[in-house]
Amino acid sequence: MAEVAAGVIAAEQVVSTTIEGGAIAGYAIAKDTMPLKATITQIARAQEDDNNSLALRRSNHTLSVIGKKAYIFGGEIADKELAPNDVHSITLPSSHDEKADYACYPSLPSEEGGEVPASRTGHAACTRDNQIIISGGRDSTGTDIEEDSSLWLWDSSELKWQKLRPNPTSTSSPTPAPGPRHNHSIFPHNGNIVLHGGKSSSGDAMSDTWLFKSSAKSWLQLPSAPAGSTTNAVLADNTLYTITGSSAVSSEVHFLRLTPESTATEWQTVEFPTNPLTPGPLPRVGAGLVSVTTGYGRLYLLYFFGERNGTVTTTSASASASPKSGEKAADPPLYSDIWSLQLPSLSPVPDPHGSTLSSFTPKPAALKDRIRRKLGYEDGGMTWAEVGIEAGEQVAHAGKVHPGPRAWFGADVLEGGRGVVVWGGLNAKGEREGDGWVVRVE
Known part of the structure; x- marks a missing residue:
């Protein structure tokens, strides 16, 4: 405890010395951290082939980034037609003149006679x-797949699947488990897996939260979110965040702090207005929600694109994209905007050497926020701002400069956390897109 106290005292002395001695330029301290700026670059566009087996025009799929590669799995390629269970790989270009390499891997089990996930x-x-x-x-x-709350693991080195089943339980005293669902979210946390929300086959909202303990191969139920279902959630800085929209003029951010041991505290809620007088994203579904950073421990939630109240689901919805003659234009059925929510600076800098003292050293962002508060400035925590968008250079071909309104796409944060990769989804006409984009923030 003495080392912890010493670390806290040292941090306070840094703040006081900085303010009194003017060691840090006033401009850097006073400068607001928002709004963020983003550069959007198109990286690839899928080409349809004759048998459609390699087509990457799809929706309701997942995109996962490992290193410099984005992996696409599942989804729908047409109404009620699922994509094959292959894994598609796209090497992310690091410069505007570099081509995005592509590969497709068939689903293979990790051992002979083993299982692979169905489409x-x-x-x-x-x-x-x-x-x-x-x-x-x-x-x-449209029925939820029943797999006894199992998880599927695909090794990007061996290119093979393994089914991770929970340990069996007795029929007289079954162990609780999340059960089948769709449009939910999962995240890694200290070697375990956190699962949240989604919907059942009947469309019922689910707000429960679960932890899969990898060592025990068992599920543990954590506190449920306080309100409704959300199809958007993200785990950032050991905190699970979800966003819900209760009305046309108000929405909520719910968050659950997890300990290093993956236990949980209680959910907390911050309401924010969604009206023309106050910045904030309108309620939406099928949107992207990721955690990004601009460095120095500064974290943001990036909330982007999405669909208004489930208005566009198939190509038959194209008529809803514009009002009829004489009618007043309503909110667009799909959104093309990007919003950022600045997160509080909570966690200390990770210590590679395991020293107790240095593990309590504040992040630079946290230090700046403390100085701003002492000088009478707002620190910006838990506030929204719309991201300013700049068009980036096109990669390997001419194309659009913005993905446009879309929902139900695949997305994941870039390696290093300074942006996000987006692929596919539904456009405002209900058509499936087959293009890839990188959004980099600064």
Whole structure:
């Protein structure tokens, strides 16, 4: 405890010395951290082939980034037609003149006679080390796939699947488990897997939260979110965040802090207005929600694109994209905007050497926020701002400069956390897109 106290005192002395001595330029301290700026670059566009087996025009799929590669799995290529269970790989270009390499891997089991995941849509995915982990989803009839709450692991080195089953339980006293669902979210946390929300086959909202303990191969139920279902969630800085929209003028951010041991505290809620007088994203579904960073421990939630109230689901919805003659234009059925929510600076800098003292050293972002508060400035925590968008250079071919309104796409954060990769989804006409984009923030 003495080392912890010493670390806290040292941090306070840094703040006081900085303010009194003017060691840090006032401009850097006073400068607001928002709004963020983003550069959007198109990286690839799928080409249809005769048998459609390699087509990457799809929706309700997942995209997972491992290193410099983005892996696409599942989804729908047409109404009630699922994509094959292959894994598609796209090497992300590092410069505007570099081509995005492509590969397609058939689903193979890790051992002879083993299982592979069936085709699915609306499933959840996350990455852990060099593995992609898949959970749940629906079949071509719209029924949730029953797999006894198992997880699927795809090794990006061996290019093979393994089914991770929970340990069996007795019929007289079964162990609780999340059960089948779709449009939910999963995340890695200290070697374990966190699962949240989604919907059942009947469309019922689910707000429960679960932890898969990898060492015990068993599920543990954590506190449920306080309100409704969300199809958007993200785990950032040991905190699970979800966003819900209760009305046309108000929405909520719910968050659950997890300890290093993967236990949980209680959910907390911050309401924010969604009206023309106050910045904030309108309620939406099928959107992207990721955690990004601009460095120095500064974290943001990036909330982007998405669909208004389920208005566009098939090509038959194209008529809803514009009002009829004489009618007043309503909110667009799909959104093309990007919003950022600045997160509080919570965690200390990770210590590579395990020293107790240095593990309590504040992040630079946290230090700046403390100085701003002492000087009477707002620190910007838990505030929204719309991201300013700049068009990037096109890669390897001419194309659009913005993905446009879309929903139900695949997305994952870039390696290093300074942006996000987006692929496919439904456009405002209900058509499936087959292009890839990188959004980099600064």
